[in-house]
Amino acid sequence: VTVYRVDGLADGVSFDRGTSLLLTGATAETEARLLDAVAPVDDEKCIVITTNMGADRIASELHDRGVDSDQIGIIDCTSHDATVEDATVRHLNSPGDLTGISLEFAKLVEEFEDTARARVGFASISTALMYAETRTMFRFLHVFTARIRSGDMFGVFAMDPEMHEDQAYNTIRAVFDCEAGSANDGVELRGTGFHQ
Amino acid sequence: MGFDDYLTKPVERDELLQTVERLLGRSEFADLEQEMYALVSKQAALRSTKPEEELAESEEFAELEERIANLRSDIDAALPGVESDEFVAMVRDIEADGDVGSREQGQSQATEEGKGMGVGKDDDGGE
Secondary structure (H helix, E strand, O other), X not given: OOEEEEOOOOOOEEEEOOOEEEEEOOHHHHHHHHHHHHOOOOOOEEEEEEOOOOHHHHHHHHHHOOOOXXXXXXXXXXXXXXXXXXXXXXXXXXXXXXXXXXXXXXXXXXXXXXXXXXXXEEEOXXXXXXXXXXXXXXXXXXXXXXXXXXXXXEEEEEXXXXXXXXXXXXXXXXXXXXXXXXXXXXXXXEEOOEEO | OOHHHHOXXXXXXXXXXXXXXXXXXXXXXXXXXXXXXXHHHHHXXXXXXXXHHHHHHOHHXXXXXXXXXXXXXXXXXXXXXXXXXXXXHHHHHHHHHHOOOOOOOOOOHHHHHHOXXXXXXXXXXXX
């Protein structure tokens, strides 16, 4: 299989390896969609970088979606300190610690090395933008998505456009291959790298 | 970036050449990425101020989108196959640059960024 299948976004959509998707909408909405999209199937793994929900909640939400403990890696940038026993969790002090995020990400990828495929979730860009400038985030996301492409992974990044100036949102969205926004009766997908 | 960080001594000739090539690739990536940001900012300013229907008919906007698409392939070609250690090194560089600005200042910078980015302002620098 050379694609990442996603249920819950739209009917039977799959993403090419190396694709990065921007999920836009209200935070509560995109958080649930992001977890649907990054939940690994078969022998896949997932790495979730979280700035709002604690690692314990991410882990339990993923378990609810049928994911095994050894498939989950979490980089927790919140100040929640709950112990999570059913997933590999790394803690960082701030969502603004981009170097820390990249280091922990590299370590988790190394741990998962025996698997060919990994899904990556980042929730959310909106929170990270409170700690880093748009320019810095743009550069970071650019390099991050390049790494995802090289590793044949699938990246899913959440952002709430309502929390930012149009200028910031329109700049950030240019990094991504495709975007899934809320439409009247569900989700509208635009861009490249997916098949419906 | 510290050159020494990338090599363990003694250095083999091939390894040295490879490292130099990689660093040149990263430098090219950074240059192109800067141009990309300028173009994308311009595109964002247009998208933020003009209705979608108007942009769809604008030749200038179409040209801008084409330049961005071309630049995207150039950037991909400059640095194929970004591995984990390189990713970390690049993010470290980005953060070092960004620290000069206003990290940890809170939410205000999202608003700051939007200012002074008027439509038609020649901020792409790369032409």
